[in-house]
Amino acid sequence: MAVDETVDGDALVQMFNAGLAHAVPAMYGLGVRLVEVASGRAVGTVPMDTNRNHFGGMYAGALFAVAEMLGGAVALASCDASRFYPTVKDMQINYRRPAMSDVRAIAELDEATIEAIVRQAEATGKAEFTLDAVLTDASGTTVATTHGTYQVRAR
Amino acid sequence: MAVDETVDGDALVQMFNAGLAHAVPAMYGLGVRLVEVASGRAVGTVPMDTNRNHFGGMYAGALFAVAEMLGGAVALASCDASRFYPTVKDMQINYRRPAMSDVRAIAELDEATIEAIVRQAEATGKAEFTLDAVLTDASGTTVATTHGTYQVRAR
Numbered sequence: 001m002a003v004d005e006t007v008d009g010d011a012l013v014q015m016f017n018a019g020l021a022h023a024v025p026a027m028y029g030l031g032v033r034l035v036e037v038a039s040g041r042a043v044g045t046v047p048m049d050t051n052r053n054h055f056g057g058m059y060a061g062a063l064f065a066v067a068e069m070l071g072g073a074v075a076l077a078s079c080d081a082s083r084f085y086p087t088v089k090d091m092q093i094n095y096r097r098p099a100m101s102d103v104r105a106i107a108e109l110d111e112a113t114i115e116a117i118v119r120q121a122e123a124t125g126k127a128e129f130t131l132d133a134v135l136t137d138a139s140g141t142t143v144a145t146t147h148g149t150y151q152v153r154a155r
Numbered sequence: 156m157a158v159d160e161t162v163d164g165d166a167l168v169q170m171f172n173a174g175l176a177h178a179v180p181a182m183y184g185l186g187v188r189l190v191e192v193a194s195g196r197a198v199g200t201v202p203m204d205t206n207r208n209h210f211g212g213m214y215a216g217a218l219f220a221v222a223e224m225l226g227g228a229v230a231l232a233s234c235d236a237s238r239f240y241p242t243v244k245d246m247q248i249n250y251r252r253p254a255m256s257d258v259r260a261i262a263e264l265d266e267a268t269i270e271a272i273v274r275q276a277e278a279t280g281k282a283e284f285t286l287d288a289v290l291t292d293a294s295g296t297t298v299a300t301t302h303g304t305y306q307v308r309a310r
Contacts, residue, residue, distance in 0.1 A: 023209030026217055030181060054178030060243050061220040062181055068215055088215050090249040095242075 042073035057098030101138035197228035212253030226305035256293035
């Protein structure tokens with residue numbers, strides 16, 4: 001469902017995470033969680049403890065995972081999830097610094113872009129969009145950035 | 156250690172996978188395994204069963220994981236692992252088709268490139284290289300491709 005007056009952000013976050021456990025258990029198992037979502041904005045987290053690698057930093061794939069998830073969250077918060085589902089077409093991740101703590105990933109789309117995606121999906125059954133995410137450690141330092149291309153498609 | 160007469164490929168694969176379980180448990184937990192390695196060539200696998208998503212296809216992050224691992228395997232098979240360690244700087248993944256079976260990822264570097272990496276790492280303490288991987292399903296169909304930039308660095 002789209003974000004509207006009937007579902008507040010916290011409820012949507014809880015629904016999304018419950019759905020994640022069921023729908024993408026491998027991602028859920030990495031500890032990736034949505035913590036905030038609204039039309040055009042999603043924030044996720046991934047924990048250090050279970051993703052520590054041999055250098056003491058976080059596993060590169062866990063950083064990928066938390067960023068990649070945001071495209072799905074933005075799509076589900078913006079489009080009618082009973083009629084459309086999100087997929088990822090491609091993604092670029094740039095590792096800036098080792099992540100030594102839990103990591104937050106934030107991605108935003110402006111309202112005009114969201115409206116265009118929804119309009120195109122409604123009209124043609126699918127729409128493509130790009131999403132940039134910034135990943136920061138507990139001190140606010142950027143540890144990675146991503147650029148992804150996603151599609152929403154009619155079920 | 157570098158691949159030489161004292162360690163055959165199978166022994167190196169076993170050592171690498173045992174090392175993976177210890178050093179990057181989150182990746183190991185996704186089921187990513189090295190199945191073949193030589194100087195300039197690495198092949199990995201990732202299983203469908205534990206990575207199935209809500210569309211019946213494989214989780215995008217599992218495909219990323221098996222490809223990303225290959226850069227480390229090539230580096231460890233080519234350079235002296237007691238003196239150098241690999242890191243990933245960036246990676247692009249392009250999803251071509253849903254993966255509906257276990258997936259193999261293959262990456263190769265020619266001998267001249269390997270020699271240049273080793274020479275630069277020995278001379279300067281670090282060397283950068285790019286690696287392309289092709290991911291195929293059980294029928295041999297390409298499901299994804301990746302392009303990654305890695306570094307080997309002196310410990």
